[in-house]
Amino acid sequence: MRAEDVVKQVVCAPPKLKLPGPHHHCPGCHYGIILRLLCEVIEELGIEGQAIGITGGGCSARWVAYLDVDMAGGIHGPGVAIATAIKRIYPETIVFTIQGDGELGAIGLGSFMAALLRGEKLTTIYLNNACYGTTGGQMAPTTLLGMRTTTTPQGRDPRTTxxxxxxxxxxxxxxxxxxxxxxxxxxxxxxQRAKKALRAAFQRQIEGVGYTLVEFLSPCPPNWQLSPSDCLTFIEEKMIAEYPLGEFKNVAQIDY
Amino acid sequence: MTRGEIVIEEQLCKGCGLCAKFCARGCIAPPKDKLSPQGYLLPIFANPEKCNACGVCGWMCPDFAITVYKYIEIEEAAAT
Structure with a gap:
């Protein structure tokens, strides 16, 4: 096979919805992979024109500048409440929020619980990296028991935290x-399983069934103080032991 | 066998080495010597003859730095 007899077909290229240029995530962080999944799912479902995203504070806040859909961001905590307002005013839009563990589990727990109880028709992408990544790795609600962070230097003790x-x-x-x-x-x-789950969640919102949430486990290499490849082992051995993977609920209809 | 190649965008790569970790055929050498303009160590597409254009390195690149191309012969491309 000579070089001039060959044409090149693109198998894998950056998605169209990702605006060009570098992003700010640390080397080895999986947020970039999740951002790519989100772009691919929105493109495949063909909802670019209807989608509105709300990002929280923390590392996912700057996703407003990376995605080529309507976004609002930088609100630490009440992202789900703002998304609820948008969805109720414009019911034809597809509204998703991108929030970290410190938001949904700590400062924004009230808004999150309220949206869950009302069954708002939103999609929440919940990024769980077991620490407050942006501010220097303090203990978050999702920190594993015994895990050392800057605010739990002896390891997290369930009796106090x-x-x-x-x-x-x-x-x-x-x-x-x-x-x-x-x-x-x-x-x-x-x-690939994560992509399927994210697509199923968006599909349930398009059908107008109820609240949808996908939780992503992600490493934080600088704050866990592990190399990118050791982080993969840590997720496999420690994170999945505490946070089992799987689909906990998927229903086509909710009885009111 | 399907052949292919990958192109690593040096401006975007941060040298995490996940592409080398997940390449099932060992085409990509982990970051070692070569530096990017930003000062990150770059992985190298070391064994192009083994690449079968599966695209996994592109999927797993957190920095959108990898584009994967598959070679198609011209007669085959015209037939499809």
Whole structure:
């Protein structure tokens, strides 16, 4: 096969919805992989024109500048409440929020619970990296027991700081939830499962069933103080032991 | 066998090495010597003859730095 007899077909290229240029995530962070999944799912469902995204504070805040859809961001905590307002004013739009564990589990827990109880027709992308990544790795509600962070230098002790927060199970226990699942992107196979879960969640919102939530496990290499490849082992051995992967709820209809 | 190649965008790569970790055929050498303009160590597409254009390195690149191309012969391309 000579070089001039060959044409090149693109198998894998950056998605169209991702605006060109570098992003600010640290080397080895999986947020970039999740951002790519989000772009691909929105493109495949063909909802670019209807989608509105709300980002929270923290590392996902700057996704407003990376995605080529309507976005508002930088609100630490009440992202779900703002998304509720947008969805109720414009019911034909597809509204998604991108929030971290410190928002949904701590400062924004009130808004999150209220939206869950009302069964708002939103999609929440919940990024769980077991620490407050942006501000220097303090203990978050999702920090594993015994894990050392800057505010728990002896390891997290449940007697003083409580037990880890399980957002996906909490959402699955609510009657207004249409889809709830926890996924990870630390291997190619898990990445494909994560894409399927994210697409199912958006599909449930398009059908207008109820609240949908996808929880993503992600590493934080600088704050965990591990190399990118050791982070994959840590997710496999420690994170998945505490936060089991899977689909906790997927219903086509909610009885009112 | 399907052949292909990858192109690593040096401006975007941060040298995390996930592409080398997940390449099932060992085409990509982990970051070692070569530096990017930003000062990150770059992975190298070391064994192009083994690449079968599966696209996994592009999927798993967190920095959108990898484009994967598959070679198609011209007669085959005209037939499809």
């Amino acid at each position: 409580g037990f880890p927060f399980h957002g996906a199970e909490l959402a699955a226990s609510m009657r207004g939830t249409a889809y709830s699942g926890r996924v990870s992107v630390h291997t190619p196979a898990n990445r």
